[in-house]
Amino acid sequence: MKRKMKKNTLPYIFLAPAIIVIVAIFAIPLINLLWYSFAKVDLIGNFRSWAGFSNYKYLCTEAFAQTMMRTMIWVVFGIAGIFVVGTALALALNKPIPGRGFFRTVVIIPWVIPHVFAGTMWSWVLNSTNGIVNTLLLDLGLIKQPISFLGSELALATVIFIRIWKGVPFWVMSLLSALQTIPFEVEEAAKLDGAVGFKYFWHITLPLLRPVMIMSGTILMAWSFTIFDLIYVITGGGPLNATELLSITIYKKAFINSDLGGAAALALFTMVFVSIIAFFLMKHNAKEEN
Amino acid sequence: MKKKVLSVILCLAMILALTACGNKSDSGSKSDNKDDGKSDGQTELTLLRLGDIAKAEPIFAPIVESFEKDNPDVKVNFEAMAWAEATTKLKLLGAQGELPDVTFINIINGWDLASSGYLMDLSDLFEKDETMKSELPQSVVDIATTADGSMYWIPSATGAFSLWYNKEIFEQAGLDPNSPPETIEEMISYAKTITEKTGIPGLGWGIKSLEDYANVIESFYSSYTGVNIWDDAGKCFTFEKDDKNKKLMAEVLELAAAITNDYGITQDNPIEYNPFALRTVFRDGQCGMYFDGVWAVKEFQEELNKGDDSKFATALFPAGPAGSHPIMGCDGWSIPADCKNTEEAWKLVQHLMSSDNQTRHASQWGLLPILESEKDKEEFSGEYWKALVEQEQTVSARPKDKNVAMIEQAIADGAQAAAMRKQTPEEAIDYMIQTVKANYVE
Numbered sequence: 001m002k003r004k005m006k007k008n009t010l011p012y013i014f015l016a017p018a019i020i021v022i023v024a025i026f027a028i029p030l031i032n033l034l035w036y037s038f039a040k041v042d043l044i045g046n047f048r049s050w051a052g053f054s055n056y057k058y059l060c061t062e063a064f065a066q067t068m069m070r071t072m073i074w075v076v077f078g079i080a081g082i083f084v085v086g087t088a089l090a091l092a093l094n095k096p097i098p099g100r101g102f103f104r105t106v107v108i109i110p111w112v113i114p115h116v117f118a119g120t121m122w123s124w125v126l127n128s129t130n131g132i133v134n135t136l137l138l139d140l141g142l143i144k145q146p147i148s149f150l151g152s153e154l155a156l157a158t159v160i161f162i163r164i165w166k167g168v169p170f171w172v173m174s175l176l177s178a179l180q181t182i183p184f185e186v187e188e189a190a191k192l193d194g195a196v197g198f199k200y201f202w203h204i205t206l207p208l209l210r211p212v213m214i215m216s217g218t219i220l221m222a223w224s225f226t227i228f229d230l231i232y233v234i235t236g237g238g239p240l241n242a243t244e245l246l247s248i249t250i251y252k253k254a255f256i257n258s259d260l261g262g263a264a265a266l267a268l269f270t271m272v273f274v275s276i277i278a279f280f281l282m283k284h285n286a287k288e289e290n
Numbered sequence: 291m292k293k294k295v296l297s298v299i300l301c302l303a304m305i306l307a308l309t310a311c312g313n314k315s316d317s318g319s320k321s322d323n324k325d326d327g328k329s330d331g332q333t334e335l336t337l338l339r340l341g342d343i344a345k346a347e348p349i350f351a352p353i354v355e356s357f358e359k360d361n362p363d364v365k366v367n368f369e370a371m372a373w374a375e376a377t378t379k380l381k382l383l384g385a386q387g388e389l390p391d392v393t394f395i396n397i398i399n400g401w402d403l404a405s406s407g408y409l410m411d412l413s414d415l416f417e418k419d420e421t422m423k424s425e426l427p428q429s430v431v432d433i434a435t436t437a438d439g440s441m442y443w444i445p446s447a448t449g450a451f452s453l454w455y456n457k458e459i460f461e462q463a464g465l466d467p468n469s470p471p472e473t474i475e476e477m478i479s480y481a482k483t484i485t486e487k488t489g490i491p492g493l494g495w496g497i498k499s500l501e502d503y504a505n506v507i508e509s510f511y512s513s514y515t516g517v518n519i520w521d522d523a524g525k526c527f528t529f530e531k532d533d534k535n536k537k538l539m540a541e542v543l544e545l546a547a548a549i550t551n552d553y554g555i556t557q558d559n560p561i562e563y564n565p566f567a568l569r570t571v572f573r574d575g576q577c578g579m580y581f582d583g584v585w586a587v588k589e590f591q592e593e594l595n596k597g598d599d600s601k602f603a604t605a606l607f608p609a610g611p612a613g614s615h616p617i618m619g620c621d622g623w624s625i626p627a628d629c630k631n632t633e634e635a636w637k638l639v640q641h642l643m644s645s646d647n648q649t650r651h652a653s654q655w656g657l658l659p660i661l662e663s664e665k666d667k668e669e670f671s672g673e674y675w676k677a678l679v680e681q682e683q684t685v686s687a688r689p690k691d692k693n694v695a696m697i698e699q700a701i702a703d704g705a706q707a708a709a710m711r712k713q714t715p716e717e718a719i720d721y722m723i724q725t726v727k728a729n730y731v732e
Binding site for chain 2: 042044150
């Protein structure tokens with residue numbers, strides 16, 4: 001019994017230093033964030049006065065509701081796109097095709113490109129006067145007028161597309177690792193039972209990948225809520241707030257409006273919101289594993 | 291037992307490794323100085339220029355060297371800080387009482403630092419310096435002076451919007467390349483002619499909701515009304531309580547909407563461009579004219595160096611009913627309010643503002659020649675300098691308020707909505723007023 005107890009404590013001893021540091025690094029800014037959200041503070045955190053709940057009043061405005069709606073569209077469609085494209089690519093790259101190593105390397109490239117560079121690059125690629133996409137489409141005769149990808153009608157769809165382009169490599173890498181763990185015997189047995197193609201994917205591959213998908217999806221969701229630089233470089237949150245997401249609003253409140261308290265309130269709300277969703281996803285995942 | 295000991299040792303090693311990271315002292319302004327900035331009998335000053343150090347150091351190293359030669363009891367430590375860091379870092383340094391002895395300030399962080407009491411009012415020192423007073427144009431001094439007569443930095447880096455135009459495209463359209471448009475109406479007329487005759491958009495126009503677009507709208511407003519867009523003393527827009535100015539602001543916004551939607555004189559989708567992004571469009575001959583300032587000179591240097599054969603030329607910002615009054619950005623040299631070596635710091639500022647040093651700074655950084663004695667120098671002899679320099683005389687000011695970023699964002703957002711006809715000019719004006727009121731921080 002004593003030996004069992006000692007064995008059970010060993011993992012915690014190893015984890016202790018990391019947990020202490022993480023809690024210290026995480027807790028102090030979190031307490032600061034909470035404090036700022038109830039106060040009027042300037043750009044460098046100088047406390048000016050208590051603000052009660054006034055920093056949270058923005059959460060009851062229509063402007064916030066619209067921003068939240070746009071953010072949810074960005075998150076949901078972004079993850080859906082990453083799921084579809086990433087899964088297809090992962091399955092393809094799992095096959096023993098010639099040049100597989102090369103293709104796997106190429107697929108990772110969007111992920112390693114910094115957001116700021118990616119945003120600048122895409123701004124010019126999609127530019128209606130000089131962008132290569134419009135130039136190609138016009139030269140091929142597929143369109144008569146350049147498409148304003150970054151105009152008010154298409155801007156949100158465009159940044160979602162760029163988000164998918166940026167997020168697919170992570171999904172591919174996660175799934176590829178998981179696909180390697182599917183035993184060969186399972187595949188053979190499934191084939192013997194007539195489960196091939198889509199049936200094999202739906203009944204065998206998908207259930208086995210589900211835990212990894214939920215974990216990766218949760219991480220992508222959390223990232224999606226916090227992506228700021230990519231969108232800011234491309235559209236600045238415009239035009240006409242078409243791409244004004246929570247992250248952009250937080251930035252503008254803090255650095256344009258010098259309203260650090262308001263920004264803190266919004267950041268805290270985002271953190272709680274994402275944590276709740278992540279909690280339920282992880283709970284669901286743990287249930288399935290058990 | 292051995293495993294336990296090993297695991298404890300490993301844990302301790304991890305903790306030590308983690309705590310060993312950090313505690314690196316910031317190489318801020320005075321970390322190595324004694325309290326009075328003196329060391330070994332020598333006074334140490336820190337000079338900070340905002341911008342890339344690789345660009346700044348070669349420009350300022352000889353200036354610092356010559357100052358130290360003239361003042362052997364003073365040592366100057368030169369530093370540079372990236373623009374992106376400046377807003378928060380300078381304020382932190384100000385709060386800690388560690389602003390460099392001479393700091394290059396721009397208006398975005400300058401008014402904030404000044405209102406927090408971190409910058410010295412240099413107006414008295416300036417008034418006593420007859421040389422500097424005679425060298426700086428009154429229009430530039432006015433831009434840098436608040437309503438109560440305070441001056442928190444000596445203007446050194448200025449730039450105003452002018453009209454850049456392509457002489458070759460003018461010729462193709464049958465227009466005289468030596469007679470650029472002088473008024474807004476003429477500009478639109480020329481742009482229409484260029485578009486009709488050449489198929490090239492006559493005017494490069496950007497309405498992306500950023501500071502630069504706000505500056506264009508402010509320039510139009512001042513050219514229509516003859517006043518600055520912001521009332522510094524009243525802390526409100528000058529069109530907020532004045533019906534005449536409000537009407538003129540509505541006309542400006544309607545003009546922006548007409549240029550964007552009706553005249554057919556711009557490149558496609560102005561919404562995708564901020565004014566400065568149009569440089570590549572102009573450079574590549576894809577528009578006949580556009581608004582920019584001295585900041586474009588470095589980008590077009592190769593073409594401009596062709597002298598009379600250069601296809602690029604400049605003209606004054608087209609005049610509205612009240613004249614040509616584009617806004618002017620005005621950055622410069624400041625001294626912290628708690629500076630311990632004010633006399634030496636002021637001497638350094640005077641040295642920086644001497645004609646040769648200011649010319650070195652301006653010509654190599656890409657700034658306007660601001661001093662009267664600079665304007666006839668070889669470095670600024672190109673034909674394109676005439677309009678850029680002349681424009682200095684009739685400029686208007688951006689908001690002299692620590693909320694300048696928020697105010698100009700409100701202008702940009704409202705003006706964009708009006709330009710796209712998502713709001714009427716009146717609605718956009720109301721939006722600007724209400725947004726600023728809701729977000730104004732005293």
